[in-house]
Amino acid sequence: MLNSKRLVLVLLSVLLIAMVILSGCGSSQSRQPTAPGNGSSSSEQNSGQSSTSEDTLSGTITAAGSTAMQPLVEKAAARFMELHPNVTITVQGGGSGTGLSQVANGAVDIGNSDVFAEEKLGADQAKELVDHQVIAQGFAAIVNKDVQVDSLTKQQLIDIFTGKVTNWKDVGGQDLKIVVVNRPTSSGTRVTFIAKALDGAQVIEGNTLTEDSNGTVLATVAQQPGAISYLGLAYLDESVKALKIDGVEPTVENIVAGTYPVWSFGHMYTKGEPKEPVKSFLDFMTSDDVAQIAKKLNYIAGSDAAKLK
């Protein structure tokens, strides 16, 4: 009798633990601001309920998608929550595709994407989405620090990424094999870089490495002698060298001035026209407040982004 009682107790406690763990997972998933470069997709739970209120702004906003846009959206959300304490904003990563499919399904309020929805979704689904091009981001070609090249022409970049040039000595550097580090074919960063920096050239696949997140690209290029890859300006750090393209440095100023070509709008998609508090948040994204934050993080937002249009 004691045994059976103990068995039941054990079973119950196991169940209880399982429940605690499961529910713990669920809640951490919905509020955890995913670290940059997290490639995992978040669950498609329905956490988007935007409640409207008359006098003060309140409710929850969930945003998911592009990891390239994530640092700015996170910072902007934190600022917005300071201004409107009754609003809770959750920003998740997951990738542009995740953002688009989740916003199309109504699982999140805002889907962040580096690319136009039409490129990923079917035409029918894309039609339901409203595009808010509130921020822009630049991308830089980056190389290992030991590479003795500071500037490449567009043609040289194309030659490198299409495999025509395989040694740094052919583009003015030392005798060192070029190691191309690509993003997966589905990556928004890759799509933008190919379109804007390589004029749509077909990049080689064989003899290249592929890394999917900003963090691993950075680590790989920093380690690998002769490596070249591309990265959002927000993720640049001292461990790698950003190349000038046609002599122009990849900076926010040069993008706004129109001299540096490799940038794209970050799209914040909503399903249908946004309601409160999502609408206020999207308006906030175009404010000078966010423009200041963006400048610090190497993005372009607010009035600068308007200039780009």
Add this chain to the structure above:
Amino acid sequence: MCNERQVDKLKSSNSKRINELLGKTVTTICGLLVIAIVIMIVIFITYKGLSTFLVNHISPIEFFISSSWNPELPPSDGGPKVGAFVFIYGSVLVSTLALIISAPLSAGTAIFITEIAPKWGQKVLQPIIELFVGIPSVVYGWVGLSVLVPFIRNNIGGYGMSVLAGSIVLSIMIFPTITSVMVDSLKALPFDLNEASYALGATRWQTIARVLLPAALPGMLTGIILGLARGLGEALAVQMVIGNTPGKIPTSILDPAHTMTSIITMDMGNTVMGTLANNALWSIALLLMIISLIFIILIRVIGKRRVYR
């Protein structure tokens, strides 16, 4: 007095019955739940995985034989390309190599623990090996990326990120799995076997090699197959060190390669549910599941065929 005792007895038998009922219900529910979950997962993955061929009309031959992968390539550029051969080849190659490194080591360790130094082995070595299992795979991957990859690059050659690096990392990860199963199967042998062998005048080495190993062989093979299945399914650690080169079949162990699991984790966040790019990933997942099911069936068959007894 007598009455009270009877009541007590009645009470206890009553609570016993309730306990029994409760226990039965809880365990049955657990069992049914597991069965339901497994069936749902299998159906879901099969449905999703087959839609590449049934809905998107990609030929299975292309999927298995072609090695060019770009499911999002527009038809105007010759797309979509859904060839998974590189990933299948990479996964099988890396797991097999890992097994070749790990299996002999595991067998040696298991023999040491059970036959050579039972006391010390079981008290110290076995817990240490079990600790291995608890190390998260991202830790293995990170150590591999920052120690093993540079070591291979500087001392052996190539990019460092290679089939070799992947196999070594994987072999360390599957080592505890294989060893534990092998230890169990050796331990399960009755001591009569040792005694009979020694009585016949056999040395310790002869006893181990001619009597114990053949008798424990099915169990040890089960361990190897479990290790192989675990190796095929491992994603993160291998992805971090193998380089992920699409479109090229590795010709040397110093070449980078790509695996089924890493293409899934890399692309899933960037693709949208229901599109070909996403379905193709499900097909790879389905294939992965079928391969591990085959291994599990193999384990069952081998486990039944006992040499001893």
